[in-house]
Amino acid sequence: MLDLKTRVDIAAGRQPADLVLRNGKIVNVLSCEIHEGDVAIAGEYIVGIGAYEGREVVDLKGQYVCPGFIDGHVHIESSMLSVPEFAKVVAAHGTTAVITDPHEIANVMGSEGIRFMLNSSKYCPIDVYVMVSSCVPASHFESAGANLSAEDIEPLLGDPWVLGLAEMMNFPGVVGGDPGCLHKLAVAGKRPIDGHCPGLAGKDLCAYAATGIGSDHECTSADEAREKLRMGLCIMIREGSQARNLEALLPLVTTETLDRFMFVTDDKDVDDLLEQGQIDHMIRKAVAMGMNPLHAIKLSTINTARYFGLHHLGAIAPGRAASIAVVNNLTDCRVTRTYRAGELVAENGVGYDAGADKRREQILRSSINVQWLEPQQFAIPTDARESCQVHVIEVTEGRIDTGHAVETMTPANGELHADPARDLAKIAVIERHQASGNTGLGFVRGFGLTDGAIASSVGHDSHNLVVAGTNDADMYTAAVHLVKIRGGFCAVRGGEVLADVPLPIGGLMSTVDAETLSGQLRALHEAVRPVAGKLRRPFMALAFLSLSVIGKLKLTDQGLIDVEKFERIDLVAR
């Protein structure tokens, strides 16, 4: 890091700059104009705009110099990439900073998981700031690996890369004055606190905002966002792999209200990141929808920096970090060069593993702690002698909520079995944190599973093992295989593993690079297609089968949960 004296000397022209970006058009999000000028960089900082000489001079040939993009709310785990690999991918798309909520790994590993993400973020191609996960576990109907209370959150808030408290999903708790929720908000103090309050309105919204929560990223309509804007919440417009709200919310963004919005991805998997990009994708989409490119870039840079109090980021100006996305033009918004704090971290779509030499290995315990598995734990014994009525979960492509059906099933040998002919697969959710042996069993329709089993250690939000299958033997084999590979996805047929994707980091993230992971996922999907061809992304559906805060019917390690009634129910309807 250069000292202030050297920066001043370079800015004043008494010394050559370390790097000069010449012949670029500067996208100035502060004066809201595009103008010409060399950008002079000294060490980690931009120090001058004007005519400068440098030890290194890069001719940008008329390309646009944008502040590096900032993703204001992202769960890195959803990419299934390790932090450095994620950073490489998004750096290639012009992102130089993300604000992440390590909610998934926190559900598995608690504070240790959050600290692991913080440590993994050191010496990466981008800045990774953390908001401490506020709602672990997400629900008391599932057994998570941790329970983060205010006492756990407070010490994490002292880390210099921690900005505040992540999305407060327990909005009924906040509005109802639940002491645990309020205690978490209180320890966050004046730090940024993100919200998550789908559909909240009126006095309940006031109560939520009155606690100091400053944002929401769950708006799905302009009307919903308009009321939240009025009540003082900043609106994070989200465009992820599942939830996409840009089209609904963009009409609300005017020149007058521009500063209250920002772009976020929330959850985006490796394939979508590779194919579409990240925040750059949102800029392209917004501009294609008619948004002023300068405005779209403000929502991707300065607005986010300001909301999080990152005053050194988000603009091309003397004194700001030299974190820069060079793009070919403002319509295509194709990133040709990314600089993070003065260092070239990506070029022409390729992210560099900047900082790898300084990175130290992070040790993380294997997270798959199941009670020793037995084939018979997948059996569903019943004392019904005749046919009976059974609650069945219904999954639909691309939706994380489910349907709730009741089907007639006939026992055989004192057990209920899967019935592939009627697309009824058996499912099991096996607790994998405390090795308690807790296993929830049920049936699901929609996978089109004809033979074998598929299994996942990604199972929102508690991330227990989720297995769907046509027979107990393959389900057992699939579950055991997940344990052997320390988590991930796999498909089994006839006792043989057809394909797998190891996700050994918390059972959530891979250790390989993005392209390799993408190839593994492609191979897995190809292997699964012959036996479960109904869904394009069967493992995504599997991963949301246990999310007991989103309806209608879910299965956790504690059993079937009727989310609408918010209660456990028996598998066999009386």
Place this chain on the structure above:
Amino acid sequence: MLDLKTRVDIAAGRQPADLVLRNGKIVNVLSCEIHEGDVAIAGEYIVGIGAYEGREVVDLKGQYVCPGFIDGHVHIESSMLSVPEFAKVVAAHGTTAVITDPHEIANVMGSEGIRFMLNSSKYCPIDVYVMVSSCVPASHFESAGANLSAEDIEPLLGDPWVLGLAEMMNFPGVVGGDPGCLHKLAVAGKRPIDGHCPGLAGKDLCAYAATGIGSDHECTSADEAREKLRMGLCIMIREGSQARNLEALLPLVTTETLDRFMFVTDDKDVDDLLEQGQIDHMIRKAVAMGMNPLHAIKLSTINTARYFGLHHLGAIAPGRAASIAVVNNLTDCRVTRTYRAGELVAENGVGYDAGADKRREQILRSSINVQWLEPQQFAIPTDARESCQVHVIEVTEGRIDTGHAVETMTPANGELHADPARDLAKIAVIERHQASGNTGLGFVRGFGLTDGAIASSVGHDSHNLVVAGTNDADMYTAAVHLVKIRGGFCAVRGGEVLADVPLPIGGLMSTVDAETLSGQLRALHEAVRPVAGKLRRPFMALAFLSLSVIGKLKLTDQGLIDVEKFERIDLVAR
């Protein structure tokens, strides 16, 4: 302070609010609209917008509910009022928070003066935040009462009401890389640092901004402000007693760049505060010039709050402080009620001395430490026997810079004397901090002083005693009288004190209320008019006679300073 639980309960409608403002039009600076709704207040906070019941309900009958106004840069000493009296006056004009740079008292009393201002700000009708004075003394050509280095500044930055480092006036020092200046900037770290850089441009401006300085309030033209805006500085538009830049700068403010501007007064005396108001005056003036009232109010509230990181201030929304200015309409912008953190602090132009019961007396040493005065120290002996050429300061109404004339003077009895017939008064500047006896002597034209003497302990920026007179006896009497009243202003003729205004707080501020002080000043001006009728505000001119950083010719306790050459010169030209 109510706990979070109670606030949530009130917001959710489970308990009545402490106070409800009903039938108002809410000036919403976040969603940039004016809408209806009750404002529900719980303790110090706004908790709800909607339909609420309250223990106290105030019917606003269609008036406008604005966030309390914030003055982003003000030297309270310039009002000549104590902090609580200043607070009462500005609260009556809708101001609920100011960010003050105690630069004047810091020049007199150093850290002790700054701490006195911080302590005086407790339990006032408004929030008083402090930026630590960065340039004490302002110049090495005058003897100030203190010398604040980075080591003095650092401990002050730890106070919860201190926000950052005040205007860095030594811009040549910053641009030149002066270690003392850079050290001060370094200790401020990521805190807000205000700028002060009249006319700075190009690479020098880059160097200045590269240090992290974030604002400037010295722009006098739109072109100057445009370049600073582009280089990332926030522009404080100033409208004080002396400097008024609103007309020049307002054309630069567009909807796109709105968020980079704020309103400040810098220096405004008690009479102007009483007659015109403060930030409300700027809103009226801006609106009269055609500015959208909502925009003018943003520059007076949320923009300033955001620049200083005061996220609980600046907007009417749940979770924000209940600091509110109720105005009759958005054109007149007459403040009818001011609430600060839920408490009514002013009504119909009258500020309440809110907090007086909790206030503890602040002890401050008398600041007038002169070496025992003698009449003969005002004599200007000369060995010239014939007439000689003498450097003369020329003052002009309403300007703080001066002219530099050379006049022929003829000694009598081995001394140079004032020559009222030619409007040449004698002036003396007497060091009053260390009792060193340092006395600078010279001549001034422009007061139209016909008889007697006038004297001031306000003498920018070192605030030594400044005395102008037609004869040494009256000058001596005037100086002695200032010592007796522990500082202030006085006028003397024929050995008799015609009038005085005691300013015993640091020789800068009064202990009486605004109306009494205004009456004292009126009486003083009336007493002075027969002997010095040329200037409307002769004491203002007197107070700037020693400011050795603004040209052309000034007199300090160290002698005559040719500011253009930046050197001391002899009184008699060779």
